[in-house]
Amino acid sequence: MVGGWQVVLLLTVLRGTGAQVPAGYEGCYVDQAVRNFPHEEKWDGQLTNARCVSHCRDKGYPYAATEFTFQCFCGTDAQFNTLPAAVPDWECSTDCTGNSGEKCGGPWRMSVYAVVALKNEIRLVGGGKEEEGRVEVRAYNTKDWGTVCSTGFDMDDARVACNMLGLGDPEFVRDTSYFGQGTGAIKMANLDCGGHESSLFDCSYNGPGSHSCSHGEDVGIVCGGVLSAGAIVGIVFGVLIFLVIVLTVTIICCQKNKTPGRVLGPAPPAGGAPTVVTSNVMYPAAGNATYIQQGVAYPMQSMQPVQPVQPVLYAQPNQPPAQFTPVPQAYDQAAKPPAV
Template sequence: MHNCAHSEDAGVECAVNVRLAGGSNPLRGRVEVRLSNGTWGTVCDDYWDIREANVVCRQLGYAKATSSIQRYGGGRGPILLDQLECTGEEKDLFRCQGNRVGVHNCAHSEDAGVECAALNVRLAGGSNPRRGRVEVRSSNGTWGTVCDDSWDIKDANVVCRQLGYAKAIGAIQSYGGGLGPILLDNLECTGEESDLFRCQGSRVGMHNCVHSEDAGVECADPNVRLASGFNLLIGRVEVRLSNGTWGTVCDDEWDIQDANVVCRQLG
């Protein structure tokens, strides 16, 4: 029971002072940063290179950047950072050398962008983002598939957790449809590994399979989501009961500890 109205619905914002905007996917976009007073603005592309882009992508939870994009453009509001000279090791763009915040000689046509490296697992060929053929990336950057020999729910759970879902609801044999190399075979995960490459199995590239045997998964719908936000990182918290009903959370005693639980559930 509760004593709340929907005006008291709780919300969170995750991943604090940097975001990507205006991109065709979550890995690419215009870099926008937020001041401590809540103001969002853009970054000028003077001196912008892969070192600055790496800082952004690591802040967003990716391993590194694949490109730094000059003249991404399209921003509004203040231009907050200019002439950054990062080493690439900083935890935050605001820790890089550069002009004082708000000092610049730029227009929004010069807004900087990045493209971040994806995780080393992805789902392809599915009818929704939670279902598809499992594709993994080797250390040399080559993407390939996983053979379904010994493929079961424990292996699928590893994939789904890597992708930010709580668990798998299906391990699909003979999903098929892949191209390129078959990189993993005979996997025997416990289900607790952080990465498919940490599971027991054949050496990378060793297999006796064809692409009709490519493995697939279906991941569970998360039981928490953010709604009505202007990006994926902010919004009203909504949770789902075991019967599939979605509802909201009252903000009585809502604080950063509660918000941290939500953001960790969302990956």
Template sequence: MWTQEIQCNGNESQIHFCPTSPSHKHSCSHDNNVGLVCAEMINVRLVNGNSPCSGTVEVLHRGQWGTVCDDGWDLADAAVVCRELDCGEPVDALSDAQVGLGSGPVWMNNAMCTGSESTLKKCGSVIWGFQGVCQSKSAGVICSGVRLVGGSRCSGRLEILHDQTWMSVCDAVFDQQDAEVVCRELDCGAPVQVLGAAAFDKEDTQMWTQEIQCRGNESQIHLCPTSLPHKYNCSHDNDVGLVCAGLSKLLLLH
């Protein structure tokens, strides 16, 4: 058992900076162990983008929002941000020349994510919290806001992110042009097959209520026009699935 009384003012950044008194006089046992529930905090956000899943990356460090220098910033780093924000797959890793300036100090320099980390703060960095001047640009990302579930990265049941909620799509409101946009957005080549719900596991998600009307040349599904809520009586038996070609980008040397 901790034998001193902790006397924080409440504004300290670490518990070890709080004053303590001499050994307390209370008779404590493990029946008196203290537990704590903190509010879950969002430690990363995207600003100045055209959707909640794109923009300049800002991280919360010691109570202040700041930027990430794009030295060494790549798709592996972007993948971690997209995962942390539950925004699907990374589409592109950007600089502020493409998505706009962030604000505050530069908190992270030369991120070294493998791409599998659950949060950006778990990635390695040459300097973290250095408050220096970034000689390059602020890092940004575009996340897909669309994903294929229950198969592979390029095949599965289609879900679209809307108002921070993943929704299934009814096969009655989805066609070949829509499939072309989804496969392109996920960098998965051309669509091979549009499938029904039987091809992949069902999930108890909300249903997308608008008809998607892509022309087929859009870069993201969220840029496609939509109609008013459709009149189809859709259930999860009507969930749409998709198989994309999954083409890889090859570098040929000779």
């Protein structure tokens, strides 16, 4: 016969264990040599149930299990669904290494937790790239994802969904299960967003059980996407290179098109050396200035180019030269010829 104090002790242990159960606790399950949750095993000297859940969340798994004080394992939906029936919670009775007030499984016993949402979440499923897919949502502190019905879903709703994902503005809305049919509950129908909300959960909608949608009406979206940090750096780097090339070509062209001009030095002192002038125009020789043309120095008289010499104009004589006989006077037809 069990004494009264033993019953009180057993109830105290069970009550204390229950008080330490974090959100998402699924129960205590038997493990085996071929692990039921075989992924991302971790031995942690500071293990708590929350640390194990966080580890599996970071690795992308929906379930976590603590075992034998310090072990952590991760599992998939399919692996959780094939677990044998749960055993009583008192079989998961070993203290966690990171907190003696928590129970982290036992010998071949797993304390199993769903990796629940830390906030209202959204994801795209079934698309060929990150920016497209079937819309699925789950509420804060719940584990199950559900679809959104295409009834009443428009571009304003898609804009809120794309902004939740950080994928820019929407491009298309795909209805009638364009990206395949989901499973589980249809979480939202007749969604009515204004386009400015920060979350689909801030909009009015009909939840599970208050609509007649089927998975053949699961809505999908295509978002515009955003540039990655690497792409932005690449664009900036490319623009800088282009500007450097343009600037270099401009400088080279200016140097080639530049025409050398005449450079005059200061006036020479009285009785001093002649002034050297560099020019590509020839000047007449004179004075004490010197002109340099292809390495040959010439005296220079003036700063003006040589004017062409005009030919001397000869005055026309009023009388023929002396060697010519004057033209005889005209004969009078009535006169006689001169005597010979």
